[in-house]
Amino acid sequence: MRFSMKLSHILLATSLLASSQWSVAAALISAKEAALPPAAGALATRGISRGPGIKLASPEADTPVASPFDFKVNFEPRGDAKIDPSSVKVVYMKSPFVDLTPRLKSAISANGIDFAKADVPPGTHTIRVTVKDSEGRETNSVLNLVVNK
Structure with missing residues (x-):
């Protein structure tokens, strides 16, 4: 009895340790969504803006x-805006x-988006990212992700 109880505690601790070290991939885009037709029209964004900067840090564009x-x-906030x-x-x-946005909610902060292990089909x-600062200035940025097969 005592041995099996200790063994179960060891197995539980091992599984908890393993799950905390390796995060599971989370779907950012499903295969069904990827199969939809592309959005119609131009994906242009405005030129020079005093709004916040948006930079893709990972993966490289x-x-x-x-x-x-x-x-x-x-x-990247501008001036004293947040x-x-x-x-x-x-x-x-x-x-x-x-x-x-709902899938990324927990990964969004004032510093940016940090979503680990994004699962995306080939x-x-x-993707268009929109953000506003405390002065109401808005910036839109279009990002391209290229995923290998």
Whole structure:
């Protein structure tokens, strides 16, 4: 009895340790969503803006990457303004648009988006990120993710 109880405690501790060290991939874009037709129209963004900066930190833009990967976007406030994390919107540019914001909610902060182990099907995926600062200035940025087969 005592041996089996100790063994079960060891197995439980081992499984907890393993789950804390390795995070499981989380779906950012499903295969069904990737199969939707591309959004119609131009995906242009405005030119020079005083709004916050949006920079894709990982993976490198237009560089093929294997899935799962860490999806990281940095927000850069301008002047004394602060980033409003509740204003962040992330949209997969398909027809119809796919709002990815709820999937990323826990990964969004005033510093940016830090979503570990994003599971994305192979292909080129266009994502629009929108963010506002405390002065109401908005910036949109279109990001391309290229995922290997």
